[in-house]
Amino acid sequence: MAPMALAAPPRPDAPTPASATPAAARGVAVAARGVAKAFGQRGVLRALDLAAAPGEFVAIVGRSGCGKSTVLRLLSGLEGADAGTLTIDGAAPFSGNPLARMMFQDARLLPWRSAAENVALAVGGDRARAAAALAEVGLGDRGGDWPGVLSGGQKQRVALARALVAQPRLLLLDEPLGALDALTRIEMQGLIERVWTEHGFTALLVTHDVAEAVRLADRVVVLDGGRVALDLAVGLPRPRHRGHHVFGEIEAAVLDRVLGVAADPAALHEIPAPCGLARTA
Amino acid sequence: MATLRLSPSPARPTDPAATLVPWLVPALVLLLWQVLAANEIIPPRMLPAPLAVGQAAAEMAAEGKLVPHVLASAQRALLGFAIGGGLGFLLGLANGSFAWSGRLLDSSMQMLRTIPHLALIPLVILWFGIGETARVFLVALGVLFPVYLNTYHGVRTVDAGLLEMARNYGLSRWQTFRQVILPGALPSILVGVRYALGIMWLTLIVAETIAASSGIGKVTMDAREFLQTDVLVFGILLYAGLGKLADVAAKGLEKRLLAWHPSYVRAR
Incomplete structure (x- = not known):
């Protein structure tokens, strides 16, 4: 039976508040099938298969240069795949796709625009929505500040507000907390988990911090040699704490798999060499 | 709270006594000059006393000879600057933004910029005679390259991460x-503008010594004919004053347009 609309259809010009939308319905399905990507001679991804259900939080971990950021760049349309198909809600990715927004490791705020103007940029200059998004990340009173006077954590909060303000259905997080200090990182993890719960978008988080992946994600995926080496569902209730013994077990399992190739020379024969050294030829 | 990054200039003084400090040395030099000249230790034919220079200036102003000449010079300078600077700005934007335009024109511009524009004076006189056009042309040619180079550089070095963000955010x-x-290139463009303003006055001084019928150059050339050292020195001071004025204007522009820049941001 088709779902019935009981309420009047929302006016297209009035953005629906996130709380009024059933959270799970907001996210989009993401899929990658047989995706390959090489930069020059260096094959970064080879036959990658990866999927995320609507509203799912998937973390991608792996060693430096294993292609985890490339997955996000392909989905954001900043790069094109050499082979295979990628889809976001069934359609091919393209740059500027309003469904998908990216958060980078550096905040990438325009230094010559105030915090509020930076956020408004993502919604055609709508200052009211920008102010609401800034308030949501706890910076309601800093909208008039130049990015240059904000701390690293505050800048990333502004970047998060900018990513969320247009209500994207897929959020691509490219090591957004990598440059922050440990305490700010814990705060930001809490914030990201909260907005994900409230907005219900699909989230793809690339991180080198295994504990962060286990804390936030429904599924943790380990990339190695351009392929998925481990795909582990994290069934712990939220909010999760590192002290929990299952948390520790999952973290150890993922970490072992990330480090495993280098630790066991024999395994190198079965598993493709780390992509930093691999050649496509 | 202090500024986030050290500003290139020392901390801005806030109390009036501190703002006077930079004027101390010039004031002392003037005083010494006056004393030496008044006692004829420096012969007045070589360098007249500051008061004598001031007197010559007052006389010129009273005879109505000062303002028209300054205006004539300023007009030439600004007209040449507008033409050359505007052209350099547009070329810099085009070559920095469009690969085909840069490939077509940049190497030619780089070649032309190595020619000292003042070396073209004989050719310019052949082309345009000794009239107004020649002088404006020289100024325009002189300011074109610094504005072009800095605009081009500014556009080319805009943070690639920000451009990527712009693509991602549609x-x-x-x-x-x-x-x-444009805002990313602005700091570099303004450096070009300040540099070009210096070249603008330099070119003007040289150009106005070519048989000008008005302008500060004409005044100083006449003064040399009649051995009026006081007027000559005053003419030089006028150039200095106008140059300083242009620099202050450029700095003001920088402060206004780059209010976001960490060098200018003052914490609230």
Whole structure:
């Protein structure tokens, strides 16, 4: 039976508040099938298969240069795949796709625009929505500040507000907390988990911090040699704490798999060499 | 709270006594000059006393000879600057933004910029005679290259991460130019403008010594004919004053347009 609309259809010009939308319905399905990507001679991804259900939080971990950021760049349309198909809600990715927004490791705020103007940029200059998004990340009173006077954590909060303000259905997080200090990182993890719960978008988080992946994600995926080496569902209730013994077990399992190739020379024969050294030829 | 990054100039003084400090040395030099000249230790034919220079200036102003000449010079300078600077700005934007335009024109511009524009004076006189056009042309040619080079450099070195962000956030080409490229290139463009203003006056001084019928150059050339050292020195001071004025204007522009820049941001 088709779902019935009981309420009047929302006016297209009035953005629906996130709380009024059933959270799970907001996210989009993401899929990658047989995706390959090489930069020059260096094959970064080879036959990658990866999927995320609507509203799912998937973390991608792996060693430096294993292609985890490339997955996000392909989905954001900043790069094109050499082979295979990628889809976001069934359609091919393209740059500027309003469904998908990216958060980078550096905040990438325009230094010559105030915090509020930076956020408004993502919604055609709508200052009211920008102010609401800034308030949501706890910076309601800093909208008039130049990015240059904000701390690293505050800048990333502004970047998060900018990513969320247009209500994207897929959020691509490219090591957004990598440059922050440990305490700010814990705060930001809490914030990201909260907005994900409230907005219900699909989230793809690339991180080198295994504990962060286990804390936030429904599924943790380990990339190695351009392929998925481990795909582990994290069934712990939220909010999760590192002290929990299952948390520790999952973290150890993922970490072992990330480090495993280098630790066991024999395994190198079965598993493709780390992509930093691999050649496509 | 202090500024986030050390500003290139020392901390801005706030109390009036501190603002007077930079004027101390010039004042002492003037005083010494006056004393030496008044006692004829420096012969007045070589360098007249500051008061004598001031007197010559007052006389010129009273005879109505000062303002028209300054205006004539300023007009030439600004006209040449507008033409050359505008052209350099547009070429810099085009070559920095469009690969085909840069490939077509940049190497030619780089070749032309190595020619000292003052070396073209004989050719310029052949082309345009000794009239107004020749002088404006020389100024325009002189300011074109610093503005071009710095605009081109500024556009080319805009943070690639910001451009990527603009693509990801669906900004149109015009929005990207207006919001990202132009403001990103602005600090470099303003460096070019300040540099060009210096060249503007330098070129003007040389150009006005070529048989000008008005302008500060004409005044100093006449003064040399009649051995009026006081007027000559005053003419030089006028150039210095106008140059300083242009620099202050450029600095003011910088402060206004780059209010966001960490060098200018003062914490509240």
